[in-house]
Amino acid sequence: MSEVDVQAAITRAHRAEWARVVAILTRRLGDLDRAEEAAAEAFATAVERWPTDGVPPNPRAWDTALIAEGHRLVRERLAAVAAATTAGSAPGRYQILAAINAVHTSARDADDTDWSQIIALYDQLIRLDPAPIIVLNRSIAVAELDGPEVALAAVDRLAAPLSTYHAYHATRADLLRRLGRDQQARAAYDRALALSTNTAETAYLARRRDHPRATVRPDQG
Incomplete structure (x- = not known):
């Protein structure tokens, strides 16, 4: 396949699969903005790798390839954080954020996510940057590990600095x-x-407000 054909395939994949990939990642990450960032990174990786590795044969295989790339990034990012810690130098902010996203991406769903590892990574991040938004994101992981009541107490303490931030109110x-x-x-x-x-x-x-007991997915229209 020529380089032109590969670029055309990537363009088709982006047009056809962007919404599906974002929806899958939103369910896994629990955050639309982070899902869009992860999807953008996955497609950027496709631009780099598909010309040499080959284009997956069909749209469903594109999804599989993008998720598989996420699994590869998990190993790299967690290894980078572990190596920095072992060497006695604290990992940087972006290394930790990448590791958090990698743990999310490696899980099949929320139940399969290693929430204790995510909380530990957030604890490292908060030591570098105790911004209220970071503490809010940590509380989402706390809800999965320790339950919504424990998480709500932490979220309510952020009312003053995050009163105009929509994700604070959505989380609460x-x-x-x-x-x-x-x-x-x-x-x-x-x-x-x-x-x-x-x-x-x-x-x-x-939809979530109007149907609080229903199972509502981010990609449902």
Whole structure:
């Protein structure tokens, strides 16, 4: 296959599979923005590797190839953090963030995710940068490991610095929903919707608000 054919295949894959890959990664990562970043990285890797490795034969194989690339990145990124720690030098902010994304990407779903490892990585990151958004992201992992009540207590402590951040209210809404506090959850969803500017995320939050007991996926229309 010529270089022109490879580039055409990558363009077709991006057009045909972008939404599907983002939806898969959103379910795995629990965050639309991070999913879009991961999808962009996966397609960038395809641009680098497909000309020499070959183009997967069909759209479903494209998805498989992109997820397989995520598994390879897991090993590289976690190894980089471990090597830095072993050498006595703290890993950098971007190394840790890459490792966190790698752990997410390596899991088949939320139940398969190594949340204790993610929390440990966030603890390292917070020592470098204790920004409220980072603490918020850590609380999402805490909810999976220790339960929504423990996570909600941590999230509520971030009310002042994150009062205008839509993801804060979306996170809080989901925790309240999981605790069965539907009225409070609805109010938090309403606040998140008022602050969100992402069309796909807004649609997802509205479905979750209106159907708190239903299984709602980010890629459902």
